[in-house]
Amino acid sequence: MKVCVLYSGGKDSSLMAVILHKLGYQVELATVNFGIFPSWKPAAQSAHNLGFSHQILKADTSLLDETVEMILNDGFPNNGLNHIHSQTMKIAAENYSVVADGTRRDDRVPKLNSNQIRSFEDSKQVQYLNLAGFGHKTIDKLSMRLFEVKKELTSKDNNSDYEIEIRYLIDQLRGDKTASRIFPEHIQSRVIGWRKNE
Amino acid sequence: MKVCVLYSGGKDSSLMAVILHKLGYQVELATVNFGIFPSWKPAAQSAHNLGFSHQILKADTSLLDETVEMILNDGFPNNGLNHIHSQTMKIAAENYSVVADGTRRDDRVPKLNSNQIRSFEDSKQVQYLNLAGFGHKTIDKLSMRLFEVKKELTSKDNNSDYEIEIRYLIDQLRGDKTASRIFPEHIQSRVIGWRKNE
Numbered sequence: 001m002k003v004c005v006l007y008s009g010g011k012d013s014s015l016m017a018v019i020l021h022k023l024g025y026q027v028e029l030a031t032v033n034f035g036i037f038p039s040w041k042p043a044a045q046s047a048h049n050l051g052f053s054h055q056i057l058k059a060d061t062s063l064l065d066e067t068v069e070m071i072l073n074d075g076f077p078n079n080g081l082n083h084i085h086s087q088t089m090k091i092a093a094e095n096y097s098v099v100a101d102g103t104r105r106d107d108r109v110p111k112l113n114s115n116q117i118r119s120f121e122d123s124k125q126v127q128y129l130n131l132a133g134f135g136h137k138t139i140d141k142l143s144m145r146l147f148e149v150k151k152e153l154t155s156k157d158n159n160s161d162y163e164i165e166i167r168y169l170i171d172q173l174r175g176d177k178t179a180s181r182i183f184p185e186h187i188q189s190r191v192i193g194w195r196k197n198e
Numbered sequence: 199m200k201v202c203v204l205y206s207g208g209k210d211s212s213l214m215a216v217i218l219h220k221l222g223y224q225v226e227l228a229t230v231n232f233g234i235f236p237s238w239k240p241a242a243q244s245a246h247n248l249g250f251s252h253q254i255l256k257a258d259t260s261l262l263d264e265t266v267e268m269i270l271n272d273g274f275p276n277n278g279l280n281h282i283h284s285q286t287m288k289i290a291a292e293n294y295s296v297v298a299d300g301t302r303r304d305d306r307v308p309k310l311n312s313n314q315i316r317s318f319e320d321s322k323q324v325q326y327l328n329l330a331g332f333g334h335k336t337i338d339k340l341s342m343r344l345f346e347v348k349k350e351l352t353s354k355d356n357n358s359d360y361e362i363e364i365r366y367l368i369d370q371l372r373g374d375k376t377a378s379r380i381f382p383e384h385i386q387s388r389v390i391g392w393r394k395n396e
Binding site for chain 1: 199214216217220221222296301303304312315319325326327328329330331332333335336339340343
């Protein structure tokens with residue numbers, strides 16, 4: 001029972017990986033990358049520290065281009081992030097029959113609705129799993145118990161979200177300040193390893 | 199970290215219990231009963247066979263009366279089942295700060311929508327967890343790997359769902375054939391223990 005967990009190094013996708021590992025799945029973490037900027041590195045480090053296998057899911061820059069175009073047209077990232085995530089899931093589904101991510105109950109973006117999930121599962125003949133049964137309070141508590149977590153301001157050197165390469169391309173196209181108007185600064189919780197007692 | 203899992207002896211609530219146990223929760227299974235018919239017994243047997251502690255969550259017959267009235271007025275069980283389930287969750291929340299059930303992604307009834315979940319968590323100061331991150335295909339596969347499961351026609355002697363006492367009361371009030379018009383026969387998967395290799 002192999003499962004591909006789309007992985008950012010954050011606590012949500014880390015917890016999803018742990019749950020599936022504990023249920024007996026052979027967990028393989030994967031971080032998408034478009035070859036524009038090596039934003040997969042922090043996720044690979046988190047995966048290594050937790051002892052999970054990790055790979056880069058290489059994707060065509062056309063998907064990044066489409067996403068950036070959507071975001072610049074919209075002036076906000078939501079539709080673009082949903083697009084890049086659903087397409088990344090399809091890439092993962094090419095090589096796995098079970099695909100998972102760390103989407104939790106109270107996440108807004110990126111998130112598939114129930115019709116999109118059914119369509120993804122049926123069209124790709126995969127099972128899709130996420131953390132929709134858990135809210136952020138539960139995930140925070142579990143993460144604090146399981147993981148060493150580092151809270152820090154997000155930067156291109158400590159984050160593996162889609163946002164990093166999107167920002168990189170936007171700034172290349174439109175100049176240095178454009179991306180920071182669309183993606184405000186935020187504090188992230190990055191998993192840097194197991195807690196000592198785990 | 200104690201959690202109360204509302205438990206029927208079926209594969210969904212059994213899997214929820216196993217996941218939470220593996221995450222380090224102290225799992226206590228609970229089956230609601232109104233004192234009309236001892237429908238908690240099959241669930242208690244499943245819990246015992248899996249090695250989980252189990253209790254009866256005693257509820258006032260007024261809740262069963264309200265539920266039966268809703269179902270008889272509607273002529274179908276959905277609203278009544280949602281009502282009895284959400285009220286049962288509140289009873290569990292009186293003694294636990296984490297309440298869980300086996301609701302999965304593709305369940306229809308009983309199921310709380312996201313506003314109802316938020317309202318439940320906020321008003322009762324609890325965390326609510328379920329299996330909404332998993333679809334039936336995944337749960338079937340996991341259950342087959344983890345549990346000995348018995349497939350059989352549902353009856354009052356092998357099932358611990360709300361349905362049993364509801365049917366019992368409906369037949370008392372309206373005669374023997376009424377409940378079977380509202381609740382059609384169905385095949386259930388009851389967990390009777392761990393698979394040998396677990």
